[in-house]
Amino acid sequence: MFARSAARALKSQSRQFSSSATRQSKVAVLGAGGGIGQPLSLLLKLNPHVTELSLYDIRGAPGVAADVSHIDTGSEVRVPRLRPHSTSHVHAHPHRTALIQVRGYPADKLDQALEGTDVVVIPAGVPRKMTRDDLFNTNASIVRDLAAAIARVSPKAKVLVISNPVNSTVPIVSAVFEKAGVYDPAHIFGVTTLDVVRAQRFLAAVAGTDPKNVKVTVVGGHSGATIVPLLSQTPQGKSITGEAYEKLVHRIQFGGDEVVQAKEGAGSATLSMAYAGARFTGDILRALNGEKGVVTPTFVKSPLFAEQGIDFFSSNVELGPNGVEKIHGLGELSEQEKKLLEACLPELKKNIEKGKKFVQQS
């Protein structure tokens, strides 16, 4: 009895230690003044893993930082401490709460904003009016230039790309890092979490259940036909067939259009995206801090379809202290999902090539 409770206590202490190993995590948001950037900065201020928040934009970042910095949340800073007279044991230090440093940086202070960052989230650029690919001309150069600064100032940071078209901007960031000689494919992520959030929300509505009971894997890329929800792998999705299935898949693939149309030219999804971006950043931070088993879909350099010339792909990825720990395969697909995948691959390939070509020609 005693042995069992001692073992439980030890286990809990070691769990505690894995979180007590929490380092200081500096997160930078590039594009913090925008429709996504502002609520994303707010949500990151609430994340206890974030000990420093660096907000950068060519417009308005100091104002957002001043505003967000008044929120009365701290962060738990747990510092592992060596036992006196021992170098071999570390014991959990009772955590202390610190104030999160929030700083805003204007256009000419990008390097300062990036110094010492562990995670950089990029929602900088323009939102679309028509297709995501229309954004390419403007956003490609914004993302390229930001990536060059990250590669120079904080080359080991994990880079989370929100700016569209994600299918091209992730290859752009990767190619810029490669050119700079600091590329680690485990560090660069396209944020496709909004597709997962939508898939779970829409499926829950069809199934008449709470979204928290629904877990959907969405693979491929982040635009229209490249978004492939694997509904057959969820208990609630398995039974949906025929027209209901077609409608649900269409809604997941084109959920962004619903928001663009409802906003009548004023932009695209910002609040749901900030939620999704904060959730993915939270996953990255938990994994960086040693939590095991953090698995989520994200668009990364991937071997899954590399033989077909598609070297970036979103699938379930296990995250770890170095970023990408393990890329999971797709699992079993239904006949309909195989068809969706067939439609996804050629479009995704074109989007990826466009991004790579842009950097080659820059």
Ligand SMILES: NC(=O)C1=CN([C@@H]2O[C@H](COP(=O)(O)OP(=O)(O)OC[C@H]3O[C@@H](n4cnc5c(N)ncnc54)[C@H](O)[C@@H]3O)[C@@H](O)[C@H]2O)C=CC1
């Ligand atoms: N990955 C995804 O699932 C989603 C991606 N997006 C994309 O996110 C991007 C941002 O969308 P919104 O926030 O709605 O746009 P927005 O126009 O409201 O905000 C963009 C911000 O970027 C800033 N910016 C422009 N150039 C910059 C530069 N060189 N450095 C730093 N900041 C710069 C602007 O000043 C602005 O504050 C768009 O490309 C949009 O398509 C939007 C929704 C979902």
Ligand SMILES: O=C([O-])CC(=O)C(=O)O
């Ligand atoms: O639709 C857009 O352009 C913004 C976006 O990526 C989304 O909402 O999924």
